[in-house]
Amino acid sequence: MLAMSSALPGLLLLLAAATSVAVANAQLSENYYGSSCPAALLSIRTVVTTAVLLDHRMGASLLRLHFHDCFVQGCDASVLLDDTAGFTGEKGAGPNAGSLRGLELIDKIKMLLEFMCPRTVSCADILAVAARDSVVRLGGPSWAVQLGRRDATTASASLASSDLPGPNSNLNDLLTAFSKKGLSTTDMVALSGAHTIGQAQCQNYRNRIYTDTDIDGAFAASLRGGCPQAGGDGNLAPLDASSPNTFDNGYFSGLLSRQGLLHSDQALYDGGSTDDLVRTYASNNDQFGSDFAAAMVKLSNIGLLTGSSGEIRVNCRAVN
Numbered sequence: 377m378l379a380m381s382s383a384l385p386g387l388l389l390l391l392a393a394a395t396s397v398a399v400a401n402a403q404l405s406e407n408y409y410g411s412s413c414p415a416a417l418l419s420i421r422t423v424v425t426t427a428v429l430l431d432h433r434m435g436a437s438l439l440r441l442h443f444h445d446c447f448v449q450g451c452d453a454s455v456l457l458d459d460t461a462g463f464t465g466e467k468g469a470g471p472n473a474g475s476l477r478g479l480e481l482i483d484k485i486k487m488l489l490e491f492m493c494p495r496t497v498s499c500a501d502i503l504a505v506a507a508r509d510s511v512v513r514l515g516g517p518s519w520a521v522q523l524g525r526r527d528a529t530t531a532s533a534s535l536a537s538s539d540l541p542g543p544n545s546n547l548n549d550l551l552t553a554f555s556k557k558g559l560s561t562t563d564m565v566a567l568s569g570a571h572t573i574g575q576a577q578c579q580n581y582r583n584r585i586y587t588d589t590d591i592d593g594a595f596a597a598s599l600r601g602g603c604p605q606a607g608g609d610g611n612l613a614p615l616d617a618s619s620p621n622t623f624d625n626g627y628f629s630g631l632l633s634r635q636g637l638l639h640s641d642q643a644l645y646d647g648g649s650t651d652d653l654v655r656t657y658a659s660n661n662d663q664f665g666s667d668f669a670a671a672m673v674k675l676s677n678i679g680l681l682t683g684s685s686g687e688i689r690v691n692c693r694a695v696n
Contacts, residue, residue: 408523413493432621435510436574437477442507450679452528453499469536499692500525516623517665526686543580563671571615572627578603628658
Protein backbone atom coordinates (compact mmCIF):
# COMPACT_ATOMS: atom_id res chain seq x y z
CA MET A 377 0.00 0.00 0.00
CA LEU A 378 2.87 2.34 0.84
CA ALA A 379 4.53 1.76 -2.55
CA MET A 380 1.25 2.45 -4.34
CA SER A 381 0.79 5.65 -2.33
CA SER A 382 4.29 6.93 -3.18
CA ALA A 383 3.75 6.22 -6.89
CA LEU A 384 0.41 8.02 -6.99
CA PRO A 385 1.73 11.60 -7.49
CA GLY A 386 3.79 10.52 -10.49
CA LEU A 387 0.84 8.65 -11.96
CA LEU A 388 -1.38 11.68 -11.51
CA LEU A 389 1.17 13.88 -13.28
CA LEU A 390 1.28 11.47 -16.23
CA LEU A 391 -2.51 11.39 -16.42
CA ALA A 392 -2.68 15.19 -16.27
CA ALA A 393 -0.14 15.51 -19.09
CA ALA A 394 -1.99 12.96 -21.22
CA THR A 395 -5.28 14.74 -20.60
CA SER A 396 -3.74 18.09 -21.55
CA VAL A 397 -2.43 16.67 -24.84
CA ALA A 398 -5.77 15.03 -25.60
CA VAL A 399 -7.67 18.27 -24.98
CA ALA A 400 -5.27 20.26 -27.17
CA ASN A 401 -5.50 17.71 -29.99
CA ALA A 402 -9.29 17.68 -29.76
CA GLN A 403 -9.27 21.41 -30.61
CA LEU A 404 -7.24 20.84 -33.77
CA SER A 405 -8.60 19.99 -37.19
CA GLU A 406 -7.26 19.61 -40.73
CA ASN A 407 -10.13 21.85 -41.83
CA TYR A 408 -9.73 24.39 -39.04
CA TYR A 409 -9.67 27.30 -41.52
CA GLY A 410 -12.28 25.82 -43.85
CA SER A 411 -14.76 28.61 -43.12
CA SER A 412 -12.63 31.38 -41.63
CA CYS A 413 -9.91 31.38 -44.31
CA PRO A 414 -10.68 28.77 -46.98
CA ALA A 415 -7.77 29.72 -49.27
CA ALA A 416 -5.15 29.63 -46.50
CA LEU A 417 -3.59 26.26 -47.31
CA LEU A 418 -3.51 26.88 -51.05
CA SER A 419 -1.91 30.27 -50.45
CA ILE A 420 0.81 28.81 -48.22
CA ARG A 421 1.50 25.99 -50.67
CA THR A 422 1.74 28.37 -53.62
CA VAL A 423 4.27 30.66 -51.92
CA VAL A 424 6.34 27.75 -50.58
CA THR A 425 6.34 25.86 -53.87
CA THR A 426 7.53 28.92 -55.76
CA ALA A 427 10.24 29.70 -53.21
CA VAL A 428 11.58 26.12 -53.17
CA LEU A 429 11.55 26.00 -56.97
CA LEU A 430 13.76 29.09 -57.03
CA ASP A 431 15.97 27.97 -54.13
CA HIS A 432 15.92 24.26 -53.26
CA ARG A 433 17.72 24.93 -50.00
CA MET A 434 14.72 26.96 -48.81
CA GLY A 435 12.76 23.73 -48.39
CA ALA A 436 15.29 22.47 -45.86
CA SER A 437 15.35 25.85 -44.14
CA LEU A 438 11.57 25.89 -43.64
CA LEU A 439 11.57 22.32 -42.33
CA ARG A 440 14.37 23.19 -39.90
CA LEU A 441 12.53 26.33 -38.77
CA HIS A 442 9.50 24.25 -37.77
CA PHE A 443 11.67 21.67 -35.99
CA HIS A 444 13.57 24.33 -34.05
CA ASP A 445 10.29 25.97 -33.11
CA CYS A 446 8.71 22.80 -31.77
CA PHE A 447 11.74 21.79 -29.69
CA VAL A 448 11.60 25.03 -27.68
CA GLN A 449 8.37 25.69 -25.74
CA GLY A 450 6.44 23.61 -28.28
CA CYS A 451 5.10 24.44 -31.76
CA ASP A 452 4.09 28.01 -30.92
CA ALA A 453 6.12 30.17 -33.36
CA SER A 454 8.29 31.44 -30.49
CA VAL A 455 11.30 30.99 -32.77
CA LEU A 456 10.04 33.84 -34.96
CA LEU A 457 9.93 36.48 -32.21
CA ASP A 458 12.54 39.23 -32.23
CA ASP A 459 14.27 40.28 -29.01
CA THR A 460 12.37 42.75 -26.83
CA ALA A 461 13.05 44.63 -23.62
CA GLY A 462 11.14 41.86 -21.83
CA PHE A 463 12.89 38.79 -23.24
CA THR A 464 15.74 37.62 -25.42
CA GLY A 465 14.45 35.65 -28.38
CA GLU A 466 15.60 32.30 -29.73
CA LYS A 467 17.10 33.39 -33.06
CA GLY A 468 20.59 34.00 -31.70
CA ALA A 469 20.68 31.13 -29.23
CA GLY A 470 22.36 27.73 -29.47
CA PRO A 471 22.21 26.02 -32.88
CA ASN A 472 19.97 28.85 -34.19
CA ALA A 473 22.73 31.46 -34.09
CA GLY A 474 23.48 32.79 -37.55
CA SER A 475 21.79 29.87 -39.27
CA LEU A 476 18.01 30.36 -39.37
CA ARG A 477 16.63 30.98 -42.86
CA GLY A 478 13.17 31.43 -44.30
CA LEU A 479 12.07 34.14 -41.89
CA GLU A 480 11.35 36.62 -44.67
CA LEU A 481 9.30 34.00 -46.52
CA ILE A 482 7.17 33.40 -43.41
CA ASP A 483 6.69 37.19 -43.24
CA LYS A 484 5.51 37.18 -46.83
CA ILE A 485 3.02 34.39 -46.22
CA LYS A 486 1.72 36.05 -43.08
CA MET A 487 1.28 39.39 -44.85
CA LEU A 488 -0.73 37.68 -47.58
CA LEU A 489 -2.94 35.85 -45.11
CA GLU A 490 -3.49 38.98 -43.02
CA PHE A 491 -4.72 40.72 -46.16
CA MET A 492 -7.07 37.83 -46.94
CA CYS A 493 -8.19 36.87 -43.43
CA PRO A 494 -7.05 39.30 -40.71
CA ARG A 495 -6.06 37.85 -37.32
CA THR A 496 -7.10 34.34 -38.31
CA VAL A 497 -4.19 32.09 -39.30
CA SER A 498 -1.48 31.63 -36.68
CA CYS A 499 2.23 31.85 -37.38
CA ALA A 500 2.63 28.44 -35.72
CA ASP A 501 0.25 26.87 -38.24
CA ILE A 502 2.06 28.59 -41.10
CA LEU A 503 5.34 26.99 -39.96
CA ALA A 504 3.73 23.54 -39.70
CA VAL A 505 2.14 23.69 -43.15
CA ALA A 506 5.20 25.24 -44.81
CA ALA A 507 7.38 22.41 -43.47
CA ARG A 508 5.07 19.76 -44.90
CA ASP A 509 4.74 21.51 -48.26
CA SER A 510 8.53 21.91 -48.50
CA VAL A 511 9.12 18.18 -48.03
CA VAL A 512 6.47 17.31 -50.61
CA ARG A 513 7.93 19.77 -53.13
CA LEU A 514 11.33 18.08 -52.82
CA GLY A 515 9.91 14.62 -53.43
CA GLY A 516 9.25 13.49 -49.87
CA PRO A 517 6.14 12.13 -48.14
CA SER A 518 3.06 14.09 -47.17
CA TRP A 519 1.17 13.98 -43.89
CA ALA A 520 -2.00 15.43 -42.42
CA VAL A 521 -1.33 18.71 -40.60
CA GLN A 522 -3.81 19.33 -37.81
CA LEU A 523 -4.49 23.06 -37.51
CA GLY A 524 -5.59 25.41 -34.77
CA ARG A 525 -2.31 26.21 -33.02
CA ARG A 526 -1.96 29.62 -31.43
CA ASP A 527 1.15 31.76 -31.09
CA ALA A 528 3.28 32.27 -28.00
CA THR A 529 3.66 35.69 -26.42
CA THR A 530 7.19 35.04 -25.24
CA ALA A 531 10.35 33.17 -26.28
CA SER A 532 13.25 31.54 -24.46
CA ALA A 533 16.87 31.85 -25.49
CA SER A 534 17.90 29.64 -22.57
CA LEU A 535 15.62 26.78 -23.66
CA ALA A 536 16.85 27.12 -27.24
CA SER A 537 20.40 26.71 -25.98
CA SER A 538 19.60 23.75 -23.74
CA ASP A 539 16.92 21.81 -25.66
CA LEU A 540 18.04 21.90 -29.29
CA PRO A 541 20.47 19.08 -30.13
CA GLY A 542 23.69 20.43 -31.60
CA PRO A 543 25.94 19.27 -34.45
CA ASN A 544 28.43 17.69 -32.03
CA SER A 545 25.84 15.66 -30.13
CA ASN A 546 26.54 11.98 -29.53
CA LEU A 547 23.92 9.23 -29.72
CA ASN A 548 23.00 9.43 -26.04
CA ASP A 549 22.59 13.22 -26.30
CA LEU A 550 20.22 12.77 -29.23
CA LEU A 551 18.17 10.02 -27.61
CA THR A 552 17.82 12.07 -24.43
CA ALA A 553 16.86 15.30 -26.20
CA PHE A 554 14.18 13.61 -28.29
CA SER A 555 12.87 11.52 -25.41
CA LYS A 556 12.31 14.70 -23.38
CA LYS A 557 9.93 15.81 -26.14
CA GLY A 558 8.03 12.53 -26.12
CA LEU A 559 9.71 11.24 -29.27
CA SER A 560 10.93 7.64 -29.61
CA THR A 561 14.21 6.29 -30.93
CA THR A 562 12.50 5.56 -34.26
CA ASP A 563 11.17 9.12 -34.35
CA MET A 564 14.66 10.49 -33.67
CA VAL A 565 16.36 8.52 -36.43
CA ALA A 566 13.57 9.21 -38.93
CA LEU A 567 13.55 12.95 -38.17
CA SER A 568 17.34 13.05 -38.45
CA GLY A 569 16.72 11.93 -42.03
CA ALA A 570 15.59 15.51 -42.69
CA HIS A 571 19.32 16.00 -43.32
CA THR A 572 18.75 14.39 -46.69
CA ILE A 573 18.22 18.00 -47.80
CA GLY A 574 19.96 21.23 -46.89
CA GLN A 575 23.47 22.35 -46.09
CA ALA A 576 25.61 22.94 -43.02
CA GLN A 577 28.13 25.63 -42.18
CA CYS A 578 31.84 24.81 -41.94
CA GLN A 579 31.94 25.82 -38.27
CA ASN A 580 29.51 22.96 -37.55
CA TYR A 581 31.46 20.20 -39.28
CA ARG A 582 35.08 21.40 -38.99
CA ASN A 583 35.87 19.18 -36.00
CA ARG A 584 34.27 16.26 -37.81
CA ILE A 585 36.51 16.43 -40.87
CA TYR A 586 39.75 17.20 -39.01
CA THR A 587 39.52 15.19 -35.79
CA ASP A 588 36.84 12.47 -35.99
CA THR A 589 38.08 8.96 -36.78
CA ASP A 590 34.74 7.42 -37.84
CA ILE A 591 34.78 9.20 -41.19
CA ASP A 592 35.70 8.11 -44.69
CA GLY A 593 39.17 9.53 -45.42
CA ALA A 594 38.49 10.58 -49.00
CA PHE A 595 35.20 12.19 -47.94
CA ALA A 596 36.90 14.22 -45.21
CA ALA A 597 39.69 15.29 -47.57
CA SER A 598 37.19 16.44 -50.18
CA LEU A 599 35.63 18.83 -47.66
CA ARG A 600 38.76 20.39 -46.24
CA GLY A 601 39.34 22.68 -49.21
CA GLY A 602 36.04 24.44 -48.52
CA CYS A 603 36.43 24.33 -44.76
CA PRO A 604 39.92 25.32 -43.59
CA GLN A 605 41.02 24.85 -40.00
CA ALA A 606 40.83 28.61 -39.54
CA GLY A 607 38.35 30.91 -41.26
CA GLY A 608 35.52 30.12 -43.64
CA ASP A 609 33.06 29.47 -40.83
CA GLY A 610 30.06 30.19 -43.03
CA ASN A 611 31.16 28.07 -46.00
CA LEU A 612 28.53 25.48 -46.88
CA ALA A 613 28.51 21.78 -47.71
CA PRO A 614 25.49 19.54 -48.43
CA LEU A 615 24.32 17.29 -45.60
CA ASP A 616 23.61 14.58 -48.17
CA ALA A 617 26.06 14.95 -51.04
CA SER A 618 24.41 12.16 -53.06
CA SER A 619 21.10 13.99 -53.58
CA PRO A 620 21.12 17.32 -51.72
CA ASN A 621 17.94 18.66 -53.36
CA THR A 622 15.83 15.50 -53.20
CA PHE A 623 14.08 14.19 -50.12
CA ASP A 624 15.06 10.50 -50.12
CA ASN A 625 17.02 7.94 -48.14
CA GLY A 626 20.41 8.90 -49.56
CA TYR A 627 21.37 10.40 -46.20
CA PHE A 628 21.27 6.97 -44.58
CA SER A 629 23.29 5.37 -47.35
CA GLY A 630 25.92 8.01 -46.70
CA LEU A 631 26.04 7.04 -43.03
CA LEU A 632 26.77 3.42 -44.00
CA SER A 633 29.77 4.76 -45.95
CA ARG A 634 30.94 6.89 -42.99
CA GLN A 635 30.01 10.03 -44.88
CA GLY A 636 27.82 11.75 -42.30
CA LEU A 637 28.68 15.44 -42.50
CA LEU A 638 28.01 16.26 -38.85
CA HIS A 639 29.27 14.36 -35.84
CA SER A 640 25.62 14.02 -34.77
CA ASP A 641 24.80 12.46 -38.14
CA GLN A 642 27.40 9.71 -37.97
CA ALA A 643 26.47 9.07 -34.34
CA LEU A 644 23.38 7.29 -35.67
CA TYR A 645 25.59 4.65 -37.29
CA ASP A 646 28.64 4.06 -35.17
CA GLY A 647 28.18 0.71 -33.47
CA GLY A 648 25.24 1.83 -31.33
CA SER A 649 21.60 0.94 -30.81
CA THR A 650 20.35 2.74 -33.93
CA ASP A 651 22.58 1.00 -36.47
CA ASP A 652 19.90 -1.47 -37.56
CA LEU A 653 17.36 1.29 -38.15
CA VAL A 654 19.86 3.21 -40.28
CA ARG A 655 20.43 0.10 -42.37
CA THR A 656 16.68 -0.38 -42.75
CA TYR A 657 16.14 3.16 -43.99
CA ALA A 658 19.16 2.97 -46.30
CA SER A 659 17.60 -0.02 -48.05
CA ASN A 660 13.93 0.96 -47.85
CA ASN A 661 12.98 4.50 -48.88
CA ASP A 662 9.26 3.80 -48.41
CA GLN A 663 9.79 2.77 -44.79
CA PHE A 664 11.82 5.90 -44.15
CA GLY A 665 9.14 8.09 -45.72
CA SER A 666 6.37 6.45 -43.71
CA ASP A 667 8.23 6.72 -40.40
CA PHE A 668 9.30 10.29 -41.14
CA ALA A 669 5.71 11.37 -41.83
CA ALA A 670 4.48 9.71 -38.62
CA ALA A 671 7.25 11.36 -36.61
CA MET A 672 6.44 14.77 -38.10
CA VAL A 673 2.84 14.43 -36.94
CA LYS A 674 4.10 13.79 -33.41
CA LEU A 675 6.65 16.59 -33.59
CA SER A 676 4.10 19.14 -34.80
CA ASN A 677 1.84 18.41 -31.82
CA ILE A 678 4.40 19.16 -29.10
CA GLY A 679 3.41 21.75 -26.48
CA LEU A 680 0.57 23.37 -28.40
CA LEU A 681 -1.30 26.50 -27.42
CA THR A 682 -4.98 26.23 -28.33
CA GLY A 683 -8.33 27.72 -27.38
CA SER A 684 -7.80 30.98 -25.50
CA SER A 685 -4.10 30.38 -24.80
CA GLY A 686 -1.58 32.54 -26.64
CA GLU A 687 -2.74 34.74 -29.51
CA ILE A 688 -2.91 35.05 -33.29
CA ARG A 689 -0.05 37.40 -34.11
CA VAL A 690 -0.51 40.01 -36.80
CA ASN A 691 3.26 40.19 -37.29
CA CYS A 692 5.06 36.90 -36.72
CA ARG A 693 8.13 38.71 -35.38
CA ALA A 694 6.33 40.56 -32.58
CA VAL A 695 3.67 40.05 -29.95
CA ASN A 696 0.46 41.98 -30.68
